[in-house]
Every structure is written in C-alpha cells, then in structure tokens.
C-alpha cells in the first residue's frame with residue numbers, strides 16, 4: 001500500500017521539514033501543533049551543524065537559514081587557562097549560530113509557502129491504528145485521519161508512549177541551560193565559538209556582529225523544568241551564575257555585562273536513551289521524540305532535520321509503511337545513537353567535581369583527544385543525503 005497522506009504531530013523543527021520532504025516524495029502531510037502559533041518556544045541560541053544545512057538544501061530551505069545564521073569560522077576549546085584552537089574542517093560549511101525561534105519561523109514559513117497546512121491549538125491526546133490508517137484525537141475534541149502518523153512532538157513525546165507504553169523517558173543530564181547576551185569592555189575574536197571549561201562548570205561564548213557577546217552556560221544543578229527555571233528571576237540567576245563562574249575569564253565579565261532582560265533560563269538539558277521501538281504499523285517517531293542527543297553535541301536540530309528527510313525518502317521508495325519505517329530506523333539508529341553516546345561522554349565532563357576539574361588543564365594530552373574529537377565531528381558533519389537516489393541501506397550505513 002503506497003502512503004498518500006500523513007498527520008504530523010508537532011510544528012517545531014522536525015515537523016515542518018518532514019511535511020516539506022513528504023510533499024516532495026508525493027505524500028500529502030498536515031501539521032498539528034499544540035501551541036497557538038509558530039515559534040512559541042523560548043528564544044535561545046543553538047549551534048547549527050553543516051550536515052543540518054546540507055539536509056535543508058534537499059527541501060530548498062538551506063539558504064533561508066544561512067541568511068539568519070551567524071557563521072563561526074573558528075572554534076576554540078578553553079581548559080582552565082589553556083586554549084586549544086580546533087582545526088577548521090575542510091570542505092564543509094562552518095558551524096552556524098542561529099536563534100532557535102528564528103529557525104523555527106523560517107522552517108514554518110518555508111513550509112507554508114510550499115502549501116503545507118498547519119493547524120494550531122491541536123494537542124494530540126490519543127491515536128488509534130486500524131488496517132486502513134490512523135485516527136488522531138485532539139484535546140479540543142476533534143480528530144483527523146490519514147494513512148500514517150508521524151510523532152515530531154519533541155522530547156516529551158506522547159506518540160512515543162502511544163507506540164510503546166513502556167518507552168523510556170528523556171534523562172536529565174545534570175545541568176541547567178542558560179542563554180544570554182552581554183556587553184563587555186574588550187573585543188573578543190570575531191566569528192569564534194569558544195567552548196570553555198571553567199573552574200566549576202562549562203560555558204560557551206561567541207561574538208555578535210553588533211558587538212555584543214552571546215554566551216550560554218550549563219550549570220550543574222538539581223533538575224528544574226523550563227517553567228520552574230523561569231519562576232526564578234533573571235537577577236537571581238545572574239547572582240547564582242556569578243557564584244559559579246565569577247572567577248572564570250571571561251565568564252565573570254560576561255555575567256557582569258548581561259542585562260537581566262537578556263538572560264534566558266532554559267531549564268534542565270535532556271538526553272534521550274536508546275528507544276527500543278521507533279514505530280508501530282502506522283505511527284513513527286522523528287526528531288527529539290526518538291533521538292535527542294543532548295545539547296552538548298550541537299546536533300539535535302540537525303539530526304531531527306536529517307531524520308525527517310530520510311523518513312520521507314523511505315516512504316517514497318518503499319510502498320509498505322511498516323517496511324519503510326523499518327528501513328528508516330535501520331539507516332538512522334546507528335548514526336543518531338553514536339552521536340548521543342558522544343554527547344553523554346561530554347555531559348560527564350560538564351558535571352565533574354571541582355577536584356577533577358582542577359586537574360583538567362594538567363591533562364593536556366587532552367588536546368590530542370580534542371583532535372580526535374574533531375575527526376569524529378568531521379565525519380558527523382560531512383553527512384549528505386542523496387535525495388535523488390533510491391534508499392540503499394548499505395550506502396547509508398557507510399556514513400556511520
């Protein structure tokens with residue numbers, strides 16, 4: 001049975017991309033979003049990888065994202081007082097910094113222009129499969145039917161538990177996320193993203209074209225949801241961040257130079273453990289719902305986009321939906337789980353105790369490790385989807 005129609009649950013990053021890719025594959029898709037409109041997520045910045053941009057080129061949205069993104073042509077790792085410049089990767093675009101809400105808006109607008117229908121205030125509450133298709137039920141009492149349903153409903157996915165009531169939940173990585181902009185009295189290198197292990201915790205920073213410095217912190221802390229984190233005032237958070245990072249250079253200046261209005265508390269950072277069942281007969285997962293690799297990898301949005309496109313490609317080439325879902329899972333699982341493993345290792349370094357952290361700069365052969373890490377990242381970032389060719393499992397797995 002060829003799939004002709006799809007319901008996509010979630011209008012974040014993976015949802016609009018999946019809809020555009022499915023349209024290209026000849027499947028009519030509608031997107032259902034719980035929020036009242038697009039780009040309702042908390043505005044924080046994310047690093048966008050070259051493989052994500054390459055994947056967006058498949059649906060013709062790459063240039064629209066390049067236009068709103070800030071390229072980081074240099075990356076540096078700071079370990080205490082030591083700085084290790086990471087070699088630039090040849091033949092791939094630089095890492096980009098993009099505001100997450102802007103990214104979501106651009107993808108939404110691209111999909112709307114392509115004629116994709118979005119329905120808002122549609123919170124999925126249940127779904128049933130039958131031999132002919134799937135029925136989705138929404139909180140407002142309405143329902144919708146199609147041949148298949150795609151769960152692009154993020155890290156707390158309901159579709160994941162509809163597919164498997166015993167599916168694992170996302171795990172807390174042990175750190176809270178913060179995003180901010182600061183004005184400081186000195187000039188930092190342009191187009192440079194610095195990953196920095198301070199005395200007590202990890203943070204990143206980069207310069208903006210308007211002279212401000214963008215920065216983000218991963219603060220070891222007990223778990224807080226984003227709502228709980230935002231209940232604490234930005235002034236209080238800046239005080240807490242100062243206590244942790246104040247002795248680090250330039251973190252102390254960044255905190256002092258941040259207007260509380262420019263600080264966003266994101267809440268606990270998550271990682272998705274391996275999900276045993278990616279799909280049922282007519283429902284399938286894409287993006288953070290099935291493979292959130294943790295923010296440490298800088299790959300969450302890019303992997304979500306890749307998976308959305310590969311899923312559409314499998315549905316284009318394989319008539320039976322369950323077989324298409326199986327193939328999709330087989331070509332994606334090794335890549336996304338490999339990247340998540342790397343994220344998990346980085347997360348462990350972010351929550352190290354102070355003694356271990358003090359010895360970190362002494363472990364400078366770590367610089368060699370950084371080079372190795374760079375090689376791994378180079379492999380991750382060179383991934384390209386050959387949309388025009390038929391899905392070939394062997395060829396896909398050669399990328400892993």
Ligand SMILES: Cc1cc2nc3c(=O)[nH]c(=O)nc-3n(C[C@H](O)[C@H](O)[C@H](O)COP(=O)(O)OP(=O)(O)OC[C@H]3O[C@@H](n4cnc5c(N)ncnc54)[C@H](O)[C@@H]3O)c2cc1C
Pocket residue numbers: 009010011012013014015032033034035044045046047048049100122123124125152153154155157158177266269286287288289292294295297298299300301302303304
């Ligand atoms: C602090 C932080 C930093 C990050 N940094 C990076 C980074 O540097 N680089 C990177 O690539 N990624 C990063 N990410 C990850 C990235 O944001 C996600 O990987 C990406 O947003 C996943 O897209 P998605 O579409 O799968 O999920 P989301 O973007 O979460 O979208 C899910 C959508 O589904 C909707 N939804 C949920 N439940 C329902 C329901 N029942 N019914 C209808 N709609 C529903 C939600 O409202 C939402 O709009 C970061 C994430 C965080 C939290």
